[in-house]
Amino acid sequence: MPDNYVTIKDIESLEEGISRLKHSGDGWGYTGMWRANQNTILIVPSTITQSEQDALLDSLCKVKPARYFVVELHPENTDLKFNVSARCHFISDEQKVCSDVIKISSVNTARVERTAGIIREHLVTGAHTDVVIANISSKLKGVLDPLILLGDRVIFDSTQINAIDIPLYLLRLAEEVIDLEWIRLSPWRGLIKNTFDIPAVLNSVNNISAIKIIEGVNHSHFPSLLIGGWILASLGLEATARTSGGFECIRHDGRIIKLEFISAPSKYSLTEVDFLFDSSAELNEIKISRKKAELCSIVA
Template sequence: MVSRTEQTPVHATSFQADVLDTGAIHDELNRLWSELGGPPLGGEGSGEMVAETNSGGGGLMRANTLNLLAVARNERDAGLITASISRLQDFLPSRTIILITRPVDRRDSDNASLYDVHLQLNEQHIGTEAPPLRFESITITAGINKMGQLASLVSPLLAAELTDFLWWPGNDFVNNPLFEDLQQIVDRVIVDSAQLGNDASGVAAMRALLDEDDESSPRIGDFAWLRLAPWRQLIAQFFDPPDVQLCLSTIEEVTISYADVREDGSSGFASALLTVGWLASRLGWDIMDSLEKRRAGGWSAPLRAAATNGRSREINLRLLPDKSPFARFSLRHVEITAGGAHSGTFRVERTDADDMVTSSETPTVPFVSRMVYAKRPSNEKMLGEELQRFGRDRTFEEAITFATRLLL
């Protein structure tokens, strides 16, 4: 039986040019399609796939969904992009354009001015009887000195009438001229704020990506936010019982332990901030003072809960970097402590890549602990999920807005 995830290149061509001729690229793509025996065009409207009649009597299924534009600033990013796209399962881009920038070698001035172009048709088998689904990829490698021209050059390569996505997996999207240029030609942007590391100013700049006053500005997706899905779900489940919901109005302390350095070299700092932003925006908390560095390491800040019975309540927030070998993922643990008449302790902890442990105790509910299967999502899973999002995620936007205000 053929696997749904099996993808293989079926036709490809490569060339170098000192001028990027988009017309020549389209001609080459049409030639590759004609070699398969089908028409060069893949349909008029967007949809999940388009069936075409093969001139040889067979059938072709061509993806007609969206354009994916991805940028690699180094070999790591290039490998991540190609591997993730090759493993996509349920929602494939009609056309993927990968831009790779390379350092300029002054000793090789001839190649520094050239564009390397690689065009490829890929296919994915979707069943034993159905024809394979086919889609295009365009890879353009150029010197970093060409960055200022890339946005205007790739815009004509985006297939018409399809939604355009930009995926920037690296850590240099903040205040990057190429990123800012590409934002202007796409509908949705996908980043990973974990790649910003422990740079508070970089995370704070995430706020600039959200333009609430311009409905035509691209929507933002963040892999760090997707990784937090099981954390949000498990924390919310603590407070499902009506008697435990009362603890929400007496929370006194929130402690979040995050990976100082994740297994891929990034950090859990942004995830910790997003978790605070989610809690605060859902529960109506305000900022009393911005985050301050603690002498012992990490950050702290006082928050203010909405007034009840005429009195507001202060919440002590602590964000603690964990340098232990066990802290290889975004967050290590989240602990919420409630006091007063409705006291309780609620804790979620990740123990490995597949499992999380929750524990809670209140005066009315004795201590209980359970292990939950919560496998960390792969890059291709998160990319596939983001490629099926077209509207705004208000919860994420409110969380990142609160989180970045903490850093001002």
């Protein structure tokens, strides 16, 4: 039988495991995993170790109890493997919340559609479904469509993805996309916004001549690109040309402003954002920087 067909054996194997797990929890007096009110599909590549996968799943179950479908991508040709288990965490001295975990292993590119069919049969009916992508390569773009289309939203971390076309692919495919790095950058956006609320800074917005973003060497470029794109959108700038170190941007009045990315030794992916002003401004420079894991703003 072709790899993309859902078999009776597939369904029976999972039904048996879920039933056994459910009955093993009877009498606990806790909130059981069979009461999960949402679904989460976690897609992990073969490059992630078992310990890394367990740590990720454990963290997710603590903050987001659900019925989890762990799809383990692997190029091997053995048939699909199923494992049903539970992860439980105490939320008080007397109450435990459990997530049932359905792991589907040996999912190669030919078995993605079959895997999506199996998951569809076992989703909590009428519940919200998230698709969490741990890390995927550009080679899988398009192949994972059946899995991604099962979700109401897609959650990923752009710092784990090396190709910029993956986020763009997800944005085209999913109704709602959440980038965890964008959330982590919220303190940067908040401090920049608060700094520009200062009257002297606000009065000098039209005098910005250049923007420099300092990023750590050997780190993901996505944090810098995300914060740079947000700054351009906030200031009404449009990137019109690529330069050796960044972009040439144009303002609504035709003025050219340079956006430059500079790499420097640092343990952080994003270390500093500088705004430079021309001679007619009330100030010369603004530095938003990370010092000892804290953000600070310097207006000079």
